[in-house]
Amino acid sequence: MSEPLLQVKHLATEFQTEQGLARALDDISFEVNAGETLGIVGESGCGKSVTSLSIMRLLPKPAGNIVQGEVIFDGQDLVQLPADDMHNIRGNRIAMIFQEPMTALNPVYRIGRQLGETLALHNPKMSKSDIRDASIRMLERVGIPAPERRLKEYPHQLSGGMRQRVMIAIALLCNPEILIADEPTTALDVTIQAQILQLLKDLQQETGMAIIFITHDLGVIAELCDRVLVMYGGRIIEQADINTLFDKPGHPYTRGLLKAIPRLDQPPKEELSTIRGMVPSLFDFPPGCRFQNRCDFVQERCRQETPELETYNDGQQVRCFRFRELVNE
Amino acid sequence: MTQYFIRRLLLIVPTFIGITVLVFVITRFVPGGPIERMIAEVQQASMQAGGSMQSAGSGVGAATLDEDQIRELEKYYGFDKPVLVSYWEWLLKVVQFDLGTSSRYSEPVWDTIKERLPVSAFYGIVTMLITYFISIPLGYYKAVKHNSHFDHASSVVVFIGYAIPSYVVGIILLVVFASNLEWFPMGGFYGDEFEDMESIWQQIGDIFYHAALPLLAYVAGSFAVMTFMMKNALMDNLAADYVRTAIAKGIPFRQAITRHAMRNSLIPIATHFGNNISVIIGGSFLIEKIFNIDGLGLLGYESIVERDYPIVLGVLVISAILQLLGNILSDICVAVVDPRVQFR
Numbered sequence A: 001m002s003e004p005l006l007q008v009k010h011l012a013t014e015f016q017t018e019q020g021l022a023r024a025l026d027d028i029s030f031e032v033n034a035g036e037t038l039g040i041v042g043e044s045g046c047g048k049s050v051t052s053l054s055i056m057r058l059l060p061k062p063a064g065n066i067v068q069g070e071v072i073f074d075g076q077d078l079v080q081l082p083a084d085d086m087h088n089i090r091g092n093r094i095a096m097i098f099q100e101p102m103t104a105l106n107p108v109y110r111i112g113r114q115l116g117e118t119l120a121l122h123n124p125k126m127s128k129s130d131i132r133d134a135s136i137r138m139l140e141r142v143g144i145p146a147p148e149r150r151l152k153e154y155p156h157q158l159s160g161g162m163r164q165r166v167m168i169a170i171a172l173l174c175n176p177e178i179l180i181a182d183e184p185t186t187a188l189d190v191t192i193q194a195q196i197l198q199l200l201k202d203l204q205q206e207t208g209m210a211i212i213f214i215t216h217d218l219g220v221i222a223e224l225c226d227r228v229l230v231m232y233g234g235r236i237i238e239q240a241d242i243n244t245l246f247d248k249p250g251h252p253y254t255r256g257l258l259k260a261i262p263r264l265d266q267p268p269k270e271e272l273s274t275i276r277g278m279v280p281s282l283f284d285f286p287p288g289c290r291f292q293n294r295c296d297f298v299q300e301r302c303r304q305e306t307p308e309l310e311t312y313n314d315g316q317q318v319r320c321f322r323f324r325e326l327v328n329e
Numbered sequence B: 001m002t003q004y005f006i007r008r009l010l011l012i013v014p015t016f017i018g019i020t021v022l023v024f025v026i027t028r029f030v031p032g033g034p035i036e037r038m039i040a041e042v043q044q045a046s047m048q049a050g051g052s053m054q055s056a057g058s059g060v061g062a063a064t065l066d067e068d069q070i071r072e073l074e075k076y077y078g079f080d081k082p083v084l085v086s087y088w089e090w091l092l093k094v095v096q097f098d099l100g101t102s103s104r105y106s107e108p109v110w111d112t113i114k115e116r117l118p119v120s121a122f123y124g125i126v127t128m129l130i131t132y133f134i135s136i137p138l139g140y141y142k143a144v145k146h147n148s149h150f151d152h153a154s155s156v157v158v159f160i161g162y163a164i165p166s167y168v169v170g171i172i173l174l175v176v177f178a179s180n181l182e183w184f185p186m187g188g189f190y191g192d193e194f195e196d197m198e199s200i201w202q203q204i205g206d207i208f209y210h211a212a213l214p215l216l217a218y219v220a221g222s223f224a225v226m227t228f229m230m231k232n233a234l235m236d237n238l239a240a241d242y243v244r245t246a247i248a249k250g251i252p253f254r255q256a257i258t259r260h261a262m263r264n265s266l267i268p269i270a271t272h273f274g275n276n277i278s279v280i281i282g283g284s285f286l287i288e289k290i291f292n293i294d295g296l297g298l299l300g301y302e303s304i305v306e307r308d309y310p311i312v313l314g315v316l317v318i319s320a321i322l323q324l325l326g327n328i329l330s331d332i333c334v335a336v337v338d339p340r341v342q343f344r
Ligand SMILES: Nc1ncnc2c1ncn2[C@@H]1O[C@H](COP(=O)(O)OP(=O)(O)OP(=O)(O)O)[C@@H](O)[C@H]1O
Pocket: A015, A016, A017, A022, A024, A042, A043, A044, A045, A046, A047, A048, A049, A050, A051, A060, A063, A064, A216, A282
């Protein structure tokens, strides 16, 4: 098998806060292969965004710092890379789109300028008219009608869905090898959401780029992803391909998430199951397994030792002492 | 947009009338008006004269103005008619650029103002330029270096400048640099030799030599607000999503600030711009008084004290128009820097 496109190894990220150092990511390791879609799922605050920001080295400075680990891309460790080399990678070879299309574009510049800026930055030799043509073609590809006219408009003149399309257009201008999408559809209504997901799928078919898709919606994961990471409290607690995850979820937390999805074969108006309890704050996690106080299968051992992320059949990785017992139930 | 500004320009008319009616009526009813003043002056003069003439044996009470004279004066000042009628007459003259005649200097009000306006405008505009020139880069630097030693140290200086009233700054500067050290002149807009200077450069140099201390006093009072406005706006924008987008595009951090965050941070500064203009051209009578500058602020103040109503009203006309135009100018500035602003 060929080398993975991106390898994240034992990544740990900390924030300086009023209450001291908060470890937002702990021992995060995963790989992204060329052309695949990796989903990252988990509750709010579990570290999905921090993971993507760490890869892109976009952590808010000076509070956020990568304290350990490597991010290997194209044979180099992005964590150690000089700032100038990182500028050449961002927006060019690894691109990113964000959750809030309403605020992600600069309100005072025209769409054309915001597209052209990226192209000019990574292709200094490109002429003005080439940049314009490429921008128009890109807007067409992301399904924006009348692109010539849109170039002259300001962000506030576009709807949320259109703005997210513009963001996608900006991200794809330089044909990135990896697109990181951090909840790109959460702020949009459902029909627009479906359109954007379809657009990402189509564009991936065309370009062969890999996508890291972050969401808290397992339904979106099912539609889009090849492989899934489940995060909890800054750690990966399960990693599996999409079929394995939905057929035989390994971690009690993953099972909880799956049960919480409404299904058509359920009798209507029945109460949805939820995972009991709340996610503790980063400072209040107990020693041992971080999920222990919400887990139905908790044992004494879970309170004392931290389980490792173990690999089982089909490459499924689970961070749970009781995986083997539970999986056969 | 053009329509909006035409409407705004038309709105100046009723606002202007409102302001001037108010002040006009007040001048009528405030005690110590020009006629009472004149009566008092005549009385005083006759008391002194009477004192020296007492030996000659003439009466004391004889020297007030008689009824006819008072009526004549009332007519001269237009006090014999109802307020609104004389306001209307005044307004008709103003529309023809006739602001009346000063009761103190007996010369046309417009001439007096015309003499003072450039002085105040010079101080106002130079102060504004210096203020922007200091505040924008300083605010920028403080935002980028937030929480650094430089940030804290400059905050102390800025706050001191903010806390001390500018006339106190003026007095301190005057005492230290003009009176004790004698580096700068004690006051005035230019020196005695100004008329005889050969080149215009020498003259400009002389004006700035005289202007150095008052300008410092003006700037000390005004740059604190602007600096903090700039810093806070830039800090807010640095944390904005679109700056993160810019960096995710591959733009280096510095350029993301100068190309993206700066433009947005100038919006509040632009909003402020028009407000500054009227305050600034009007001048501060205290600073003008301290440095003995014949500006509009001092003129207005003295005319109020002396009940020289034609001048009071003339200064009011000028500053009201400046204020109203300043507001519109503000709106234009905002519309220029912020495409989201749509005037209808
Ligand atoms: N700037 C910051 N300063 C301090 N702590 C932070 C900062 N940003 C994130 N964190 C902490 O890091 C943890 C992970 O946050 P993150 O934003 O990655 O969550 P998320 O999984 O993306 O959640 P969501 O679904 O709400 O986007 C949270 O506990 C959060 O409190």
